[in-house]
Structure formats: C-alpha cells, structure tokens
Amino acid sequence: MKCIFGIDLGGTQIKIGKFIDGKLVLKYAIDTDVSDNGKNIINDICVTIEKNLNSDTLIGIGIDVPGPVKDGWVLGAQNIGWKSVNVKGEISNRFPNVLVEVLNDANAALYGEYYCGGAKGYKNVVMMTLGTGLGGGIIIDGKVYEGANGSSGEIGHICIDKNGRDCTCGLKGCVEQYTSAVGILRTADEMRKSCGKETMLNKENLTCKDVFDFAKLGDEVALEVIEDVTDKLAIGAAAVCNTLNPDLMLVGGGVSKAGEFLLERLEKKFKKYAFYSVRDTKFALAKLGNDAGIFGSFYSVWCKVDESSNL
Amino acid sequence: MKCIFGIDLGGTQIKIGKFIDGKLVLKYAIDTDVSDNGKNIINDICVTIEKNLNSDTLIGIGIDVPGPVKDGWVLGAQNIGWKSVNVKGEISNRFPNVLVEVLNDANAALYGEYYCGGAKGYKNVVMMTLGTGLGGGIIIDGKVYEGANGSSGEIGHICIDKNGRDCTCGLKGCVEQYTSAVGILRTADEMRKSCGKETMLNKENLTCKDVFDFAKLGDEVALEVIEDVTDKLAIGAAAVCNTLNPDLMLVGGGVSKAGEFLLERLEKKFKKYAFYSVRDTKFALAKLGNDAGIFGSFYSVWCKVDESSNL
Secondary structure: OEEEEEEEEOOOEEEEEEEEOOEEEEEEEEEOOOHHHHOOHHHHHHHHHHHHHOOOEEEEEEEEEOOOEEOOEEOOEHHHOEOOEOHHHHHHHHOOOOEEEEEEHHHHHHHHHHHHOOOOOOOOEEEEEEOOOEEEEEEEOOEEOOOOOOOOOOHHHOEOOOOOOEOOOOOEOEOHHHHOHHHHHHHHHHHHHHOOOOOHHHOOOOOHHHHHHHHHOOOHHHHHHHHHHHHHHHHHHHHHHHHHOOOEEEEEOHHHHHOHHHHHHHHHHHHHHOOHHHOOOEEEEOOOHHHHHHHHHHHHHHHHHHHOOOO | OEEEEEEEEOOOEEEEEEEEOOEEEEEEEEEOOOHHHHOOHHHHHHHHHHHHHOOOEEEEEEEEEOOOEEOOEEOOEHHHOEOOEOHHHHHHHHOOOOEEEEEEHHHHHHHHHHHHOOOOOOOOEEEEEEOOOEEEEEEEOOEEOOOOOOOOOOHHHOEOOOOOOEOOOOOEOEOHHHHOHHHHHHHHHHHHHHOOOOOHHHOOOOOHHHHHHHHHOOOHHHHHHHHHHHHHHHHHHHHHHHHHOOOEEEEEOHHHHHOHHHHHHHHHHHHHHOOHHHOOOEEEEOOOHHHHHHHHHHHHHHHHHHHOOOO
16 A cells, blocks of 8 residues: 655654554654764664565655754754755655655644644644743644744744843743743742742752642642743733734643643633734644654645645 | 726725736726715726726726625725625626625735735735734735634734733733834823923924934934834834744834834844844835725735736
C-alpha cells in the first residue's frame, strides 16, 4: 500500500511514524546521534525508513526540525549540531520521486493538532504553547501562517506591563515572564515570601506542576498564583484574539497538563479583557502531546498528496 | 471597452469610479438619499452607472457599505437607514451577467491601499486607522482576512494598561483611548492642566490637528502629548506585530495626516517594544485618503475577473 512517513527530529530522540491512508500504523523512536555535528542523522532516518517500508510504496516523507526552515533547508539547529543543511535535497537524493516536506517543529506540532488533535475542524487557529517559554503558532484558512520572516506567533513577547519584569529578550513585561513555567515559579516564589501565611508552596524544589497541584488541593497562596498567571495570560490572549479573531485558541505545552483547571480559569479571565465581539472565542487543550510532531510532519505531505489526488 | 465600477457608499456621499483596464478613468459623487430608510440608494447608483456607461461594456460592479456584509447581503447600516438588504441580488437583477461584489467599507479601504496605495506590493499587511477610534484591517497573502465572525482587526481594544482609562466598549485601558483623535485630545487636556507651563494647547476649541501642529512648532507640552500617544500606540502595534509579523504596518485615518512627523516617532517607539525578530517591520502612511473605497471596491471585482482571465 502507499505510505507516508512523518518524522519528528528532536534533540535527544527522533520519532518516526508510518502512515497508511491517513492513519498512523507504526511508530518508532531512535536516539539522535549528535556526534560530528549531527552528520549521521539523515542517514539514520533514511535507514529506519527503508527497514520499515516492507512491501509498501513510499510516496512521501515529512520531517520537522528544531530550527528555522526555508525552502527545504534547515538554516540552523543548535540542539543537533546543524548549521545550514539541505534536508529536502539530501532525503530526495536517497528517495527520488518521493514528496519531501521539511518544516519547523512548532509548526509541525500545530499541524498535528489541526489534523487530528485539539484543533481538528477549525480553520483559523492560534496555539499558545506554555512551556519553559510561551510560544505561539498560527493557522489561517487551514495553513500555517509564518509571517514576513517566519516570526509570526511570538505572542510570549506581547507587553502586558511596560514597567514589568525584565525578559531574556531585552524587553520588559513580556507576558511569558509571568505565564511560562519559569514565570509561574517566580510568581510562586514571590507570593510565598510575601504572603505571611502557611502555604504548601514552601516545599523544597517546587515545580510548576506542584503549584497547580497545590492550587487544586485548595492552597490559598497557590490559588492566588494561578489567579495572577491566568489574569496575565488572558490579557495576552485577548490582544491576540482582538487582532485575529480566530475560531479557536489552542493551549498546549507542559503547563497545559494542568488541564481543565487551567483552561476554565483562563477562559473566565479572557472574557474580562477581550473585545465583546471576540469574547466567545473557543479555547481547547492540545491533545497529541509528544506525538504532535509526527502527525504534523505527516500532514504537511498528506495535504499536498491529497491536493494532487495521488492517493 | 470593458469597464468596472467601484462604488463607495457613505453616509453623506456616494463616490463612484469608472475603471478601464485597471485604471480610474472617471469619478463622480452623488448625495446619499437617506430618506425612506435609504430605499432609493441602489436605484440612484444603478442610474448613475447606466448614465456613464457610454459605449463601454460593463463587466463588474464592486460596492462598499458602512456595515457588516455576508454573502452579498448588508446585515445593517445605520448611517443610511438600512436593515438587512440584499445588495448583490438587487444590483444583479438590474445588471444581469455582471460580476457584483459587496464588501465592508473598512475592508474596501484596505484593498484600495493594497491595490495602488501605501500597501502596494506587500502580501501581509495590517492597517491601523486612527480616526475617532482606532480601527484595524488585515490582509493575509493578498486577501482581506475577516476572522471567525468578521471581527479581526479590533486592535483599538488591545489592553495596554489594565487599570487605565475606561473605554466605551466596557473594557479598561484600550489603546484607542489614548491614540484615537478623541484619546489624543483627552491626553492634551490632562497635560495642559497639569503641566504648570505656558502651552499653545490652552487654545480654545483645540483640535487633534492643532496638537500635532503645535508639536511641530516645538511646543513642549504638545511634544510630550505626542511622545505619550506614540508610546502607547507602539505598545499596541508591537502586540500586533509580535503576533502577525506582517510585511507592512499601514497607518491611515484622519490622525495620520500628521504624516512623517507621526510615523517617525511611532517607528522609533515601536523598536522599543517589539520582539527583536519583528523590530524592522516597515511602517508606511496610507496614500489614497477618501478615494481608497472606490479603488478597493473596484479591486474586489478586478481580482476575480483577473483570476478568471476575462479581461
């Protein structure tokens, strides 16, 4: 049967999915060999594909990488030791007559969620990825929108307080300084010290997950932290929705594991800051977790194959 | 020759442009007859077209209206007394076999600037219209992007200070409360009273144009007002650009008549608040003024005729 491979190239692991007729039929992971500036990586991927092709006919390979991409070239990916690499060219040499697509990992995750995750069925989507930082991605009319120079979706750097916390980017009061995992822990630390109350936040080696867990258990100070975090995230989300009026705001990343507890509070605060005509914007949680990349890489090929009706 | 009419239906005047081969060849204006809930308006327009058709062949009519539009219907336009009106249907009945397009006036102005004004040659554009309020419009990949329910571009309601001025929309600290003509006058009034200095801003019946004119003449307090206005507008513009990374930020509306004096200060402040990867976003002034609507209405037809290669 005709098959497509979706590959998520990460700093420690390469996830590889084999898709037949739009469905994931097999999933592998191999370690990322970052020795010699990652020069074995593409060969490792190609060998894995060949080994798992069996009697199926390969029609496409989609691959996402942790760095900026332009016309099939990766312009640099520090994590894996790459400078400028012609990923599309190298894979196409190995598999001629096969459609090859290369995309950025954040955009792949967004496409994955769009294809079969939390954003399925929505045409215009903004994804907020709450992890170490606050990243973003945008789908307009079913396609990833990259902007003038690939910098769309830098929503973590929307200013919510011009006299606020210093950001690593050099600006002040960026929303990610309050709403990323790092920002949440900082707020927790500040509130723990200043509250003058007993709080579970005094735990040693406090994690961002702890803050949410303690809030869920009813710890007052932890709840105040979450109030503050969702309030500030809502101001940023409102700025985005007042601009783009998307069909859906998708919330992903490690912090989003707090689930409905986070989402409910965020939506409530959002209504406080959003212009009336976008106040009912739908919010949803990302669903695919670490598999979003292979689904999205697959989809970047699938939607082209689909267009040309080869399948 | 084949011709297209571009019509800008306003509350007091209807501007009508006749275009041949993409160029405006004739321009008329008639008064808007708002009597009887504007029921004569469409006939007035059709008669004017017929009268000015001469020996040319009519292939398309584009018309913009001051209200929301869906599938050729105007859903309501208070200014001209309209409730729900099937503009496309009525015009098509009068001119069968002619392509008719109906669009909102703000989107028409943006299309006009895109076709032959300040945004010509840019694929992804955000227009900020500084008038009584602060409106916005978005072009993505050469097409007006309307959002989930036609509410994209409500950039005037981005919150820049959650404890700031009350907005007519019910929110607080909306950027338009500081950067629209009304907002600028309010800031001027506050600064005039509190500055404890001689200032030309003490003039009776001060206008927004006065504030810019006095700043250009070097009035210290007026200059402080402009500093404050551009600072706040820059925070809003940075939020938009961090999200959308457009090729161009186009500045239009009455306030933009302050020209390069405004633009230079805005760009300088913008660099202070924008994320580094969008810091070099280009800013430009709208060029077409009151003619933007007829050009945009024309263009909404022209780009479809062009696609189908009828011309």
